[in-house]
Amino acid sequence: xxxxxxxxxxxxxxxxxxxxxxxxxxxxxxxxxxxxxxxxxxxxxxxxxxxxxxxxxxxxxxxxxxxxxxxxxxxxxxxxxxxxxxxxxxxxxxxxxxxxxxxxxxxxxxxxxxxxxxxxxxxxxxxxxxxxxxxxxxxxxxxxxxxxxxxxxxxxxxxxxxxxxxxxxxxxxxxxxxxxxxxxxxxxxxxxxxxxxxxxxxxxxxxxxxxxxxxxxxxxxxxxxxxxxxxx
Amino acid sequence: xxxxxxxxxxxxxxxxxxxxxxxxxxxxxxxxxxxxxxxxxxxxxxxxxxxxxxxxxxxxxxxxxxxxxxxxxxxxxxxxxxxxxxxxxxxxxxxxxxxxxxxxxxxxxxxxxxxxxxxxxxxxxxxxxxxxxxxxxxxxxxxxxxxxxxxxxxxxxxxxxxxxxxxxxxxxxxxxxxxxxxxxxxxxxxxxxxxxxxxxxxxxxxxxxxxxxxxxxxxxxxxxxxxxxxxx
Amino acid sequence: xxxxxxxxxxxxxxxxxxxxxxxxxxxxxxxxxxxxxxxxxxxxxxxxxxxxxxxxxxxxxxxxxxxxxxxxxxxxxxxxxxxxxxxxxxxxxxxxxxxxxxxxxxxxxxxxxxxxxxxxxxxxxxxxxxxxxxxxxxxxxxxxxxxxxxxxxxxxxxxxxxxxxxxxxxxxxxxxxxxxxxxxxxxxxxxxxxxxxxxxxxxxxxxxxxxxxxxxxx
Amino acid sequence: xxxxxxxxxxxxxxxxxxxxxxxxxxxxxxxxxxxxxxxxxxxxxxxxxxxxxxxxxxxxxxxxxxxxxxxxxxxxxxxxxxxxxxxxxxxxxxxxxxxxxxxxxxxxxxxxxxxxxxxxxxxxxxxxxxxxxxxxxxxxxxxxxxxxxxxxxxxxxxxxxxxxxxxxxxxxxxxxxxxxxxxxxxxxxxxxxxxxxxxxxxxxxxxxxxxxxxxxxx
Numbered sequence: 047x048x049x050x051x052x053x054x055x056x057x058x059x060x061x062x063x064x065x066x067x068x069x070x071x072x073x074x075x076x077x078x079x080x081x082x083x084x085x086x087x088x089x090x091x092x093x094x095x096x097x098x099x100x101x102x103x104x105x106x107x108x109x110x111x112x113x114x115x116x117x118x119x120x121x122x123x124x125x126x127x128x129x130x131x132x133x134x135x136x137x138x139x140x141x142x143x144x145x146x147x148x149x150x151x152x153x154x155x156x157x158x159x160x161x162x163x164x165x166x167x168x169x170x171x172x173x174x175x176x177x178x179x180x181x182x183x184x185x186x187x188x189x190x191x192x193x194x195x196x197x198x199x200x201x202x203x204x205x206x207x208x209x210x211x212x213x214x215x216x217x218x219x220x221x222x223x224x225x226x227x228x229x230x231x232x233x234x235x236x237x238x239x240x241x242x243x244x245x246x247x248x249x250x251x252x253x254x255x256x257x258x259x260x261x262x263x264x265x266x267x268x269x270x271x272x273x274x275x276x277x278x
Numbered sequence: 279x280x281x282x283x284x285x286x287x288x289x290x291x292x293x294x295x296x297x298x299x300x301x302x303x304x305x306x307x308x309x310x311x312x313x314x315x316x317x318x319x320x321x322x323x324x325x326x327x328x329x330x331x332x333x334x335x336x337x338x339x340x341x342x343x344x345x346x347x348x349x350x351x352x353x354x355x356x357x358x359x360x361x362x363x364x365x366x367x368x369x370x371x372x373x374x375x376x377x378x379x380x381x382x383x384x385x386x387x388x389x390x391x392x393x394x395x396x397x398x399x400x401x402x403x404x405x406x407x408x409x410x411x412x413x414x415x416x417x418x419x420x421x422x423x424x425x426x427x428x429x430x431x432x433x434x435x436x437x438x439x440x441x442x443x444x445x446x447x448x449x450x451x452x453x454x455x456x457x458x459x460x461x462x463x464x465x466x467x468x469x470x471x472x473x474x475x476x477x478x479x480x481x482x483x484x485x486x487x488x489x490x491x492x493x494x495x496x497x498x499x500x501x502x503x504x505x506x507x508x509x510x
Numbered sequence: 511x512x513x514x515x516x517x518x519x520x521x522x523x524x525x526x527x528x529x530x531x532x533x534x535x536x537x538x539x540x541x542x543x544x545x546x547x548x549x550x551x552x553x554x555x556x557x558x559x560x561x562x563x564x565x566x567x568x569x570x571x572x573x574x575x576x577x578x579x580x581x582x583x584x585x586x587x588x589x590x591x592x593x594x595x596x597x598x599x600x601x602x603x604x605x606x607x608x609x610x611x612x613x614x615x616x617x618x619x620x621x622x623x624x625x626x627x628x629x630x631x632x633x634x635x636x637x638x639x640x641x642x643x644x645x646x647x648x649x650x651x652x653x654x655x656x657x658x659x660x661x662x663x664x665x666x667x668x669x670x671x672x673x674x675x676x677x678x679x680x681x682x683x684x685x686x687x688x689x690x691x692x693x694x695x696x697x698x699x700x701x702x703x704x705x706x707x708x709x710x711x712x713x714x715x716x717x718x719x720x721x722x723x724x725x726x727x728x
Numbered sequence: 729x730x731x732x733x734x735x736x737x738x739x740x741x742x743x744x745x746x747x748x749x750x751x752x753x754x755x756x757x758x759x760x761x762x763x764x765x766x767x768x769x770x771x772x773x774x775x776x777x778x779x780x781x782x783x784x785x786x787x788x789x790x791x792x793x794x795x796x797x798x799x800x801x802x803x804x805x806x807x808x809x810x811x812x813x814x815x816x817x818x819x820x821x822x823x824x825x826x827x828x829x830x831x832x833x834x835x836x837x838x839x840x841x842x843x844x845x846x847x848x849x850x851x852x853x854x855x856x857x858x859x860x861x862x863x864x865x866x867x868x869x870x871x872x873x874x875x876x877x878x879x880x881x882x883x884x885x886x887x888x889x890x891x892x893x894x895x896x897x898x899x900x901x902x903x904x905x906x907x908x909x910x911x912x913x914x915x916x917x918x919x920x921x922x923x924x925x926x927x928x929x930x931x932x933x934x935x936x937x938x939x940x941x942x943x944x945x946x
Binding site: 072073074075076098121122123124125134141143145146147148149150151153154165166167168169170171172173203213214215216217218219220221222223250267268269270271272273274275276277 | 556559569578580599600622635644
Binding site: 047156158159160206207208226241246247249253255 | 810817
């Protein structure tokens, strides 16, 4: 059993046109920078991307948008991206916006073998259009289906050769959920250690969910909103 | 905000007859020994207990069964307990047996605000009797409802004064799920530390789910099946 | 005189109770954190996966892996915890968050809220707003009483696509504090020096005014 | 000669493939871990919340917090991880476990299995068995060919309450290896020295025998 890949290009080599892929991260935090760069280099097209956000101009999924590799985005929030807006308004890009908790839970449902979940998010709004509604204990819920993605691409802080993953701070976000949800899950990590080095009580994503892992290079970790206070 | 209680008696003081309570643990592993002792001492009766197992004669929930405090057990496996068997056969005790994964997921559903989940466990068996069945992608699933418990009583390894919990090894089991699911959640811990001492990346149950916490005393941690090998 | 944004935040902060878990939206709601009353212990939830959000980091100490739901660099306080987005919205959906404060483009007299989309203009998406308004036990809206054109944002019926229905409990604007009741907006307090008449004139939805309406205290 | 329990386990171990995640039930299935072929890397899942189960601890090194689904004290191997029971059954339900080996009281020619209840006698409960059989991609049953009364456990229809339906893929008994096919039990291998006639006589359900049936190899 060898899950360790040499680099991003090798790990994503079989992602082809029209694939449905999940990409972890919230904003630019905890995104799989190396895999995104490799997908841009490979030039794979007509992708359906499930990711909470669509990056910014010149970074994250924004890089794939610039190369017109994305056919459809499934996200909860897509602000801060002029190229995205241009493609959306011109009809080049299809967008499905869904509530953030629904997005997260539809990933989890896939990883937990649950075909559908119920959430009140979107009741009474256009998000509910065409969806099954159901009342439990007097409250209305929408039935939302588990995602079905070909690949999940996630970024962790540390990982081991068995595919176990540990995330850092809020870079966790959607990563463990998507890691569970992909038919093939590819993880890039800042630090790759031999199996046995991570504390089994501290592992966020058990290796059973991870098919490929590699150590990423040169993480830029761009900050979207640098907010600070001054030392007094 | 003070979540810290002096001891088990104080933490369970308002659990009264007919309460629905969840008790963490798998077998005798990770069970809330101090709270069980306090419930026995308090003598509260007609309890509905949701717990994967029912303890053994003379330990765990078995102690509550001996005092005839339990009206109904909701469990997945109840072997290894002669007093349990006697009460069941005599009709003193009501028992609802449900698949272990269904039990776990119905706890999680409560903690995640999801009124129901779908699982294939029990399809084609008596577990499916009277339950709604539904087909997704050609596979049959049962709809199972989230639990609604008055109290969840869990045991963690370490906890802090804000109610954050960390479990050890397989003593985790149902504890984090039940911790999320109680209207009131009571946690007993082997070590209680000031808020800030636990690594925020390593917390299994965020404090928002925990209403009361105390340091337990004298953990016996009885082993149900002591299996060993000899050093050669 | 009408309140400024910081005063709106300060007034909302008076609604906090000891032990509350609170989710603060982007904009004015974020400012509420600056006015937490002394002796009140409140834990801030950030829906990207954090309980125990602290203030912005000191210059030079920003951590790209540590941001809030507004993508701003932040810090944590002792007792904080990180978790994934499913658990984060799980605790929101399960009603574990005691108070949610968010902004709005429109609120109607039933408590419906619109704050995510303006048809014909750019759609940025709802982010976590629909989850929050569908689940929160207690929602306070922080917003201006009127839009830039001077039109009331407190309406008989929202004109923009809804984010959620019958969910807002209280509104704090630069002019007034109002509850949403079965019978419409109920005026509770007015900003210092602001007349009841001005509030009436700027409220398009049904407004209940009973007896003397006190000025806000801070 | 009929196999003993260890030989049944040994034969099942030949079905393991490198990289498999495997859940082993209580009884004979547990013994499979002792016969994992050299060069084959297999990760054992214990449904109470562990991936990477190791052998029993050395005497004096038992840890009450570290048990398997049979409540036995165990150890872990490098690369192991702990998780809660919802995630554990989540990975089972999502088909991430490659192979499940469990015992049975009865199996029928459709692959239905009964292994949790004998009406009128004590009911211990299904534990995780119903979840496992409802979700596993590949289920091998390890059991005796007949019950203590000498009655076949491979039936046209189960008589005991079912654990799951149409789920068993393969059966290994002390006499034979059989696949479940659309047309019934298919005899693949016989234990060394055991005749096809004996297997036929002890199989109540429909049994397909085609050509020469080879002896098992270990």
